Amino acid sequence: MKILYITLGTLSLALGILGIFLPLLPTTPFLLLTAALYFKSSPRLYAWLLNQKHLGPYIRNFRENKAIPLRAKIISISLMWITMLYCVFFIVPYLWVKILLLIIAAGVTHHILSFKTLK
Known part of the structure; x- marks a missing residue:
């Protein structure tokens, strides 16, 4: 299951990054899904995601405040x-x-x- 979660998390991450540039593809939901999948599969990937310079704040802000900058x-x-x-x-x-x-x-x-x- 860990491999499946990591694979799905990475796919979700790619879609989230594309969502930054494509108007109808949402970024935050895909990044939140990535965080959940990485949390279940790999503490190292989860920590890496939250500490990303550009992506981490999206996840932290939304999870902590339910807010968008x-x-x-x-x-x-x-x-x-x-x-x-x-x-x-x-x-x-x-x-x-x-x-x-x-x-x-x-x-x-x-x-x-x-x-x-x-x-």
């Missing part, structure tokens, strides 16, 4: 809306897909803003 909220919501609006105006030809993308963007925005803001 203001900068992360601004960047994630801005990138998501820029991408969605670009797709709506220049890429997607169907009206129903455009409406669906805008509804998804509004839902994700609401979800992100529903968490406390860590200043």
